[in-house]
Amino acid sequence: MWPAEEIFMNTKKLGTCMLLGGIGAAVAWYFTDPEKGERRRSSVARTAGRLLEKTRHEGMKTLRDSQNHLAGLAARIRSRVTVDEASDRVVEERIRSRMGRVVSAPRKIHVLCDHGAATLWGRVHIDEIHHLIRTVESTPGVKNIYDHLEIAEPEEATAAPANPVHEARRQTRLHWSPTRRLLVGAAGAGLALYGWRRKDNPGKATALLGAGMLLHSTMKHRMWATVALDETSPGFEIDKTIRINAPISDIYDFWVNPENYVEAFSHIAKVERLGENLYRWSMVGPASIPFGWEGKITKAVPNTLVEFKSLPGSGIGNFGSVRFDPNYDASTRVRIRMFYRPPAGILGRFVAELFGGGAETILDADLRRLKHLFESGKIVIRKPAFAEDEAESVKLATT
Structure with missing residues (x-):
């Protein structure tokens, strides 16, 4: 080895040692600081314990x-190699349990078994008949099928609208079993380690693929929902609950009229009513950046529920519900469940949290303020203008 190369290698090793030494000294100072070191050590210990x-x-x-x-x-292997002597009632229950996975209205389909012969009758959507018959045929204990099903009309086959929050959660969640997560994560870690040891371009690609598999195995939501960059993604979920010592009717009257929010919520600058249940919202975001969108109250059940949703094309897409439940001590339990999609998706969320303007942080502070206003009697509740007009009309009609 030439002297110049030896000097270069020694210099590189010295630089690495100095860097590691500096990092070690900084970590040691961070945890041994006379004023905050003990609290930092305790925090790390608690975090490690929770992990x-x-x-x-x-x-x-x-x-x-x-x-x-x-x-x-x-059990599946045993069922294939042994004769199934299940009773007709057991076979019927097997069919009913499987029907719920392939048809939208399983209660409209009737099942009767007689010595392994399954008779089906009822109304079913035309797109679901083939899957239903195949499912019943593959049910253990079924020998023959007598099909007396009828085609349901389109309006009859249409299911009732689902809860938007539940539907969004179902679509965005990554429903992987722990075993599948373990297998995918282990395979990803193995690929990443193998690719890293190869030190060539194919190895780098393999390592990147393995790292992606390992990361994906730890995620709770699908990738498109996690980044939340377009309107097809519901965005990020928030679920908050608070107990307010106030009548449920007063709290409902507050929530059903968004014009009340300006008094209680610090991030809401203005709410302008555009029509019945339709409003334009003006909000002060992180670093005092103004935002605005139009939204509407989509459903209101007195003293029970308020549902809301932003209009398509809004800068901050959001939808959700506020539910009210009375407590035994005359207080009210308020639960907010919603999804929101900030500008630039996950990047916008990161920037907002960086400036202390994360949605959950703001909502926590606003709910505490709302609780204080109600319990101190300092809040003035305005009813929606259309409700006042309706009450006035009723009053005039009775005079």
């Missing part, structure tokens, strides 16, 4: 899930 407990819990859940999968696999 270990969560790891233990997830490990036990994965173990139970694997045991259940193996037990189910063994």
Whole structure:
């Protein structure tokens, strides 16, 4: 080895040692600071304890899930190699339990079994008949099928509208079992390690693929929902609950009229009524940046529920519901469940939280302020203008 190369290698090693030493000194100073060191050490210890407990819990859940999968696999194998002597009632229950996965209205379909012969009658959507018949045919214990199903009319087959929050949660959640997460994560870690050790371009690609698989195995939501960059994504979920010592009717009257929000919510600058249940919102965002959107109250059940939704094309897409439940002590339990999509999706959320303007932080502060206003009697509730007009009309009609 030439002297110049040896000097370069020694200099590189010295620089690495100095960098590591500097990092070690900074970490040591951070945890041994006379004023804040003890609190920092305690915080790290608590975080490590919670992480270990969560790891233990997830490990036990994965173990139970694997045991259940193996037990189910063994049961399926036994059912294929042994003669199924289940009663007709048991076979009927098997069919009913499977129908709920392939048809939208399983209660409209009737099932009767007689010595393994399954008779089906009722009304079903035309697109679901094929899947239903195949499902019944594959049910253990079924020998023959007598099809007396009728085609449902389009308006009859249409299901009732689902709760928008529940539907958004179902679409965005990554419904992977613990066993599947473990297998995908282990495979990703193996690929990442293999690709990193190869040190060439194919190895780098393999390592990147493995790292992506490992990251995906830890995610609770689908990727398109996590980044929230377009209107097809519901955005980010918020679920908050607070108890307010006030009559449920007063709290409902406050929520059903968004014009009341300006008094209680610090981030709402102005709410302008455009029509019945239609409003234009003006909001002060992080770094005092103004935002605005138009939204409407989509459903209102007195003293029970208020649902809201922004109009298409809004700068901040949002929808959700506020539910009110009375407590035994005459107080009211208020639960807010919503999705919101800030500009630029996950990047906009990061910037907002960086400036202390995260949606959850703001909502927590606003709910505490709302609780204080109600319990101190300092809030003035305005009813919607259309409700006042309707009350005045009723009053004039009775005089």
